[in-house]
Amino acid sequence: MPRTRAKRFTPPSEAIEPPRNAEVVIGVVSMTVLVLVLGALSGSLVWLLGLLVFLPGTASALCTVRQTLFVSAWTTVAVIVTVVIRHGDGASWVDRTLMMLLTLTLGAASVYACGRRIRREHEMLRIRSTAAAMQRHILRPLPLLTDDALVDGVYEPVQEDRLVGGDIYDVVASPWGTRVLIGDVQGKGLPAVGAAFAVIGAFREAAHREPTLTALADALDASVVRHNSYAAQTGDDERFVTALVVNIDAHTEVQVINCGHIPPQLLHDAAVSTPALASGVPLGLAELATEPATVDWFAFPPGATLLLTTDGLTETRAADGTFYPITERLAERVSLSPTDLPRALYDNARAFAGDGSQHDDVAVLSVRRSPLH
Known part of the structure; x- marks a missing residue:
């Protein structure tokens, strides 16, 4: 391990x-x-x-x-x-x-x-510190290993006044393969952390129960809706959650369902590509969607790495307002090991920002097939 x-x-x-x-x-x-x-x-x-x-x-x-x-x-x-x-x-x-x-x-x-x-x-x-420690207690320390996948990465919760965010991730070994979740709760503060915990709890339970990713996404959406109903009773704002759920099994392709989240990056044979995915609505807004969420498939051969991120990385800005060029910086670091790549990207993004400050949670995960296969 x-x-x-x-x-x-x-x-x-x-x-x-x-x-x-x-x-x-x-x-x-x-x-x-x-x-x-x-x-x-x-x-x-x-x-x-x-x-x-x-x-x-x-x-x-x-x-x-x-x-x-x-x-x-x-x-x-x-x-x-x-x-x-x-x-x-x-x-x-x-x-x-x-x-x-x-x-x-x-x-x-x-x-x-x-x-x-x-x-x-x-x-x-x-x-x-308590809020950030709660997040890290719920979000299990990386790396995480299952029979199908090895997930490594970096998670850095921001710890400035009123900026405790809601980035989430989790890995569940289900009967239908390993399911990886990465998401970002809209807004900041302790209410956002509460919504994040609701999604994680629902994911850990539904990932073992639902055989399809669409049913799993429906269960996660229902958890956000329930959380919002409780929040409305106490006067808190309603939240939505962008999420990406990946299912990895023994097949050469992976299943992905995108609920309004940042698309993944695929690294294979020293090349970087962005799989074409249908983007659905964020969790909590399914009632507003005109079409149900769909599952996409794309090749995930042995030796490939799938990079999952939140907008804490992609929306990092330089002093002149320029966004962090993740595709360009990722291509420059494609030779790094999956273990070192997330930290290298995070450190480079902090240097790109210039002021050394962090204004949002950052989660960067590298996913590759398990060495146990």
Whole structure:
């Protein structure tokens, strides 16, 4: 059995990277020295101390609570000592007293605001990490091996605010061959994850029950419809799911049913081709279709690789808005092994985007006939 790979989740405390203590000390001391020098040159040191008052506020947005407390304490001491020593530079005691009180108040408020910010960030990180961990628990780690197929690939859930998506995949060894599912739930957030779980649960049950892919697609569509009816009762938006279901058995051809998803890519003999498939409506919208979903067949010889993706890869954009040229980049990497190809495409797409950010889930699967045959 091939070795499984699981992504390591970063704990919330490690995901936040405040500046190092040395950087905070150097920054605060440098700002203090700058104010003192400018005050000595201009002769209005007490008024220039107002610049230091804003340091704790800046620290509360970037630093830890301890670092913010240090900045607040440093600023308070610097202002009070300077105001007391420089009693003869024209400022009244009322102004001096107000400046000291303002410094104390803003320092305390900054420490409080920093604590609130960090607690909120930790909570958001816990929610996002939990949602992504739930996805990975439901989506079994790759690679997956059956008597008919070996499925490998990469799955990367996005973990930004409100961007927990709903890319799904699964592999079931049924009495009629190995069935591979890849799909993408419309929308993002936890409701999208809920729809994704509904489809996966229906696939795992119906793949063993339904002898045809059309009946399997009908069962998946019904699961989305049921999920939407429950969502409507709670005020959530209805969802649809694009999906591609592949059936691989001992025959030289594979069966595919496309429910509004991205077509697969076939790699064989150093060539890349896109099988011609009839595209049906996404799951959850079957009632709107004028014709029932149809099953397509195409050759899948030994040694060939079938690449399945979601739009997280194909809709990756460069800074100028250009979409990721998957066919071109795939042709350049056709010599890679099926194990290495999905990760190579994913890394290349991230480099193509340029900013290093990820705005959608990405699922890339490579499917080839099982070495057990």
